[in-house]
Amino acid sequence: MSEVRFTDQHEWVRIDGDSATVGxxxxxxxxxxxxxxxxxxxxxRNIGAGGEAAVVESVKxxxxxxxxxxxxxxxxxxxxxxxxxxxxxxxxGEGWFFKMKIADKGELxxxxxxxxxxxxxxxx
Amino acid sequence: xxxxxxxxxxxxxxxxxxxxxxxxxxxxxxxxxxLIFELGRPxxxxxxxxxxxxxxxxxxxxxxxxxxxxxxxxxxxxxxxxVRLSQTNYSIDAGLYPLGSCTMKHNPRLNEKMAxxxxxxxxxxxxxxxxxxxxxxxxxxxMNWLTTLTGMPAVAMSPKAGAHGELCGLLAIRxxxxxxxxxxxxxLVPESAHGTNPATxxxxxxxxxxxxxxxxGHVDADALEAKLGLDVAAIMLxxxxxxxxxxxxxxxxxxxxxxxxxxxYCDGANFNAIAGRVRPGDLxxxxxxINLHKTFSxxxxxxxxxxxxxxxxxxxxxFAPLPLLVHDSKGFRLIEDRADLxxxxxxxxxxxxxHGQMGMFTRALAYMLSHGADGIRQASEDAVLSANYILASxxxxxxxxxxxxxxxxxxLFDDSxxxxxxVTTLDFAKAMIDEGYHPMTMYFPLVVHGAMLIEPTExxxxxxxxxxxxxxxxxxxxxxxxxxxxxxxxxxxxPRRRLDETAAARKPILRWKPxxxxxxxx
Numbered sequence: 001m002s003e004v005r006f007t008d009q010h011e012w013v014r015i016d017g018d019s020a021t022v023g024x025x026x027x028x029x030x031x032x033x034x035x036x037x038x039x040x041x042x043x044x045r046n047i048g049a050g051g052e053a054a055v056v057e058s059v060k061x062x063x064x065x066x067x068x069x070x071x072x073x074x075x076x077x078x079x080x081x082x083x084x085x086x087x088x089x090x091x092x093g094e095g096w097f098f099k100m101k102i103a104d105k106g107e108l109x110x111x112x113x114x115x116x117x118x119x120x121x122x123x124x
Numbered sequence: 125x126x127x128x129x130x131x132x133x134x135x136x137x138x139x140x141x142x143x144x145x146x147x148x149x150x151x152x153x154x155x156x157x158x159l160i161f162e163l164g165r166p167x168x169x170x171x172x173x174x175x176x177x178x179x180x181x182x183x184x185x186x187x188x189x190x191x192x193x194x195x196x197x198x199x200x201x202x203x204x205x206x207v208r209l210s211q212t213n214y215s216i217d218a219g220l221y222p223l224g225s226c227t228m229k230h231n232p233r234l235n236e237k238m239a240x241x242x243x244x245x246x247x248x249x250x251x252x253x254x255x256x257x258x259x260x261x262x263x264x265x266x267m268n269w270l271t272t273l274t275g276m277p278a279v280a281m282s283p284k285a286g287a288h289g290e291l292c293g294l295l296a297i298r299x300x301x302x303x304x305x306x307x308x309x310x311x312l313v314p315e316s317a318h319g320t321n322p323a324t325x326x327x328x329x330x331x332x333x334x335x336x337x338x339x340x341g342h343v344d345a346d347a348l349e350a351k352l353g354l355d356v357a358a359i360m361l362x363x364x365x366x367x368x369x370x371x372x373x374x375x376x377x378x379x380x381x382x383x384x385x386x387x388x389y390c391d392g393a394n395f396n397a398i399a400g401r402v403r404p405g406d407l408x409x410x411x412x413x414i415n416l417h418k419t420f421s422x423x424x425x426x427x428x429x430x431x432x433x434x435x436x437x438x439x440x441x442x443f444a445p446l447p448l449l450v451h452d453s454k455g456f457r458l459i460e461d462r463a464d465l466x467x468x469x470x471x472x473x474x475x476x477x478x479h480g481q482m483g484m485f486t487r488a489l490a491y492m493l494s495h496g497a498d499g500i501r502q503a504s505e506d507a508v509l510s511a512n513y514i515l516a517s518x519x520x521x522x523x524x525x526x527x528x529x530x531x532x533x534x535x536l537f538d539d540s541x542x543x544x545x546x547v548t549t550l551d552f553a554k555a556m557i558d559e560g561y562h563p564m565t566m567y568f569p570l571v572v573h574g575a576m577l578i579e580p581t582e583x584x585x586x587x588x589x590x591x592x593x594x595x596x597x598x599x600x601x602x603x604x605x606x607x608x609x610x611x612x613x614x615x616x617x618x619p620r621r622r623l624d625e626t627a628a629a630r631k632p633i634l635r636w637k638p639x640x641x642x643x644x645x646x
Contacts, residue, residue: 036629059625060567084630 004092005068005108006117012092013068015108021099024056024065027121029091032058035084040076040098047073047100049107054097056087069107071100154619157208159636160195168196212619214562215425220584220592224534224565224577225318225366227396227418228425229507234494235421235487244486249478253457259482260456263449266489270414270433273500275405278441280434281449281480286393289413289432290324290360292445292475296411296436297358297387298328299443299472308357308386314343316367316569318391321360330357337571341367341526341536345377352384362391363407364398364532366569367525368511368577378408387411387440395419396581397508397533400501410437416481420488431484442470447479506582507533510589514578517593521600525572533581539574547603547611549574554622557615559595 010028417424
C-alpha cells in the first residue's frame with residue numbers, strides 16, 4: 001500500500017518502498033492554470049530535500065518544483081515535455097514529474113498527510 | 125424610417141456590428157490588414173529606374189538563382205499598409221493608458237519639437253566632438269538635473285533602459301566589491317520586485333535570495349535584516365514598491381545594508397511618485413536607474429526607445445562606466461579610454477558602444493526645463509493624487525488589499541471582489557478593451573492574488589479619471605450582480621477576440637509560411 005505525503009510548496013510524493021514519485025498537487029495545477037512547459041530532472045541527479053528539481057510554466061506563471069525529500073533521481077517523466085497538458089488533466093497520476101530513490105525515510109515525517117494538506121489549502 | 129426632405133435617412137439602421145460579415149473582410153474603418161508579403165505582386169516596384177548600362181555580369185557564381193523574395197508594392201500601398209497597422213495600435217495619444225508601474229504619461233509635443241532640432245536629431249555619435257558641443261552641453265545639463273533631483277554625486281548616461289540600468293548598477297557594485305578584495309555573491313530581492321531585478325542579478329553573476337513581503341504590502345524589513353551577511357553584495361528594492369506603497373523603513377533598511385558592507389540598489393521605475401519630493405540619495409541609496417521614458421515623459425511601449433541613466437553614490441561613482449562626459453576650459457569632451465581617466469576613476473567597463481540615446485535625452489531635458497523643479501514636484505503630487513482618487517472612488521466596489529492608507533502613484537486592487545462571480549482578473553481586464561481603454565497591469569505584483577495595478581499618471585484631467593472610474597465601477601457592479609455577459613470571451617469589439625494563450629504557448633507558430641507566394645523571403 002503506497003503512502004502519499006504533501007509539502008507546503010504543493011508537491012505530492014508517493015512512497016513505494018525505497019522509491020518515491022513526485023508531482024504537483026491538484027490545487028497547484030488549478031492555481032497555475034494551463035501548463036505549457038515542464039522541465040524534469042534527469043536520472044542520476046542528486047537533490048537535497050527542498051532543492052530545485054523541476055520547472056513548470058503555465059500561461060500565468062513559471063515556478064520551480066522542489067524535491068520534497070532528498071535522494072537520487074531515477075526517472076523524469078519525459079512524456080510531459082510533449083504533452084504538458086497531462087499536468088492539468090491528471091496532476092496526481094499521469095502528470096507525475098520524477099521518481100527518486102529515497103535517501104532518508106526520516107525526512108518523510110516532516111511532510112503533511114492528505115488530511116493535513118487539505119486543511120492547509122483551506123487556510124490559503 | 126426617419127428621413128430628411130431629400131430622402132436621406134437620418135436615423136441609423138438596426139444591423140448589429142457583429143451580425144453580418146462584410147464582403148471585404150474589413151469591419152468598417154477597422155481594417156483587416158494582411159502581412160506585407162501577402163500584398164502587391166512580386167517584382168512590382170514603386171519607382172522607375174533607368175536601364176542598367178552594364179556590358180558584362182561580374183557576379184560569377186554569386187549570381188542569384190531564385191527570386192529575391194521581397195514584396196512588390198507601390199508607395200501608396202506601403203504607406204497604407206503601415207498607417208493601417210498603426211491604426212490598430214493603442215497609445216497614450218489615443219486614450220488613458222493605466223498600465224501600472226509603467227508611467228504612461230503624456231509625451232508633450234514640445235519635447236518632440238526640441239528632439240527634431242537638426243543639431244540634436246542629426247548629431248552622429250562619431251562626429252568630431254568640437255562640432256557637437258551643444259548636444260554635449262545638453263547631456264551635461266540633463267546630468268545636472270538628474271543628480272540634483274536624486275541627491276547623488278554621479279550619473280552614468282549610457283544605459284538604454286530600466287533593466288540595462290539595473291545591470292549597470294550591479295556591475296558597478298560588483299566592481300566596488302572586487303576593488304575591496306571581497307567576494308560577495310548573494311543579492312536580496314523582495315518578493316514584490318519587478319521581474320527584471322532577479323533576472324539582472326542572475327545575469328550579473330549573483331545568486332538571488334528572496335525576501336518575503338508582509339501582509340501590509342511592505343517588504344519585511346526584519347526578515348531582510350536577518351538575511352544580511354558577509355556574502356551579501358546588495359539588495360534591490362523598489363520605492364515606492366510595486367504594491368504602490370512607500371517603503372517607510374527604507375532609511376533603516378539602508379543603514380542595516382551598509383553596516384553589513386553591502387550596497388543598496390533602488391529600482392527607479394516608480395520615481396514618478398516622488399520626483400521633486402524625495403531625493404533617493406537622502407534615503408541611503410547607492411545606485412538607481414531613472415527611466416527617462418517613464419518619469420520624464422519620453423515615448424515608450426512601442427513608441428520609441430528607452431533611456432535608463434543610473435545615478436551613483438559616492439561609494440560607487442568611481443566605477444561608473446565609460447564614456448565619461450567632462451567639462452573643462454576646452455569645452456565638453458568624452459573620455460573614452462582608460463589612459464585619459466581623471467584621478468580616482470576606475471570604470472568597470474562600458475555598457476554599449478556610444479554614450480546614450482540623444483533623442484530621449486533631449487526630450488527629457490525639454491520636459492525638465494519646461495516644467496521646472498516646481499513643475500516636476502507638482503507632477504509627482506498630481507500623479508499620487510490621481511491614483512488616490514481612483515483608489516478612494518473604487519475601493520467600495522472593488523477590493524483594495526492595502527486600501528486603508530493612501531497609496532502612492534498607483535492604486536492596487538485584488539480579485540476578491542470577483543469571488544463567486546465566475547469573472548476573473550483576466551476577463552475584467554479584457555472587458556476594459558471593449559470600453560476603449562488599455563487594460564491595467566494584471567496579475568502583478570505577484571504577492572497579491574489576481575492583482576490589478578492602475579497607474580493613471582498626472583496627465584489625466586478630473587473628467588477623464590471620472591469617466592474611467594464610472595466604467596470600472598459599472599463593470600464591478602455588473603459582475604457582482606451576476607451580469608457577466610460582457611466578460612466572457614472579451615474583448616468582443618477589438619480587431620481580434622480573446623487569444624488562446626495556451627495554444628499559442630503549446631503550439632506556437634513562430635514563422636509565417638506562404639502558401640504559394642514565391643516572393644516570400646526565406
